[in-house]
Amino acid sequence: MRVGVVRFPGSLDHESARRAAEGAGAHVEYAWHADTRLPEGVDAVVLPGGFSYGDHLRPGAIASRSPIMNAIRRHADRGGPVLGICNGFQVLCEAGLLPGTLRPNAGLSFVCRQVELEVVDAETPWTAGAAAGARLSIPIKNHDGAWFGDPEEGRVVLRYEDDPLGSTDRVAGIANRAGNVMGLMPHPEEACDPLLGSTDGRRLFEGLAR
């Protein structure tokens, strides 16, 4: 399994995403926002968290129009798995690869805490390592994490048990109809080591490696 982790100016969590994917047995290569193609032989793509282009205009808006996105769109159209975490989720929504958009949190605060999630859909490549109804404990850290949209336009994959952000229908993660493109605000890559209090995030990366 070869995973391409995409870096934009302002990406922060690419190292954690690399470690998480490698922990699941993947070989990882970085792609750069200005590249016009993905690294050779990449099976899956991860867009990591951060503040690409300083979150200017709208979070993910400028990154979603960068050259690498054309290659990611082609990969997604072929059915290739794509995972967007936090800012990566915002990028995928802005690119139109996922429904909806991410709005400022209802309390207008940066929220950094552990959240409990329910796996609603275990049929995507990313959640194949979990069972529907399973509970995952994974941290969030964002300012613009309230998903706003019509859940019927995609497949709700993860829901907050108690949503601190103000998302439509407590959506924490959603996939496209085909299921191969998924985004979530929580950070599974920061929940892969017992030192960080939870290893539940591994399931998403292991799901991919299956």
Added chain:
Amino acid sequence: MSKVVVTVMPREGVLDPQGQAVRGALVRLGFEGVGDVRVGKRIEIQLDADEPVAVAQEMVDRLLANPLVEDAHVEVDAA
């Protein structure tokens, strides 16, 4: 060269926490009669084009506003 002014506002019905925070602060400062407050942004573009409004509208559609949650208005500043 024209100056195109694009005004982007959160769409009616979409929660605007920034507007709510500003409203709360205005009320705390003692201003009376403050109703709904909404915060948007103004984008000024120096543009050399034969049809600046049409070009700016395309900019709105392709980048400047997200139609899911924002409305945008384009005008040319004659000054």
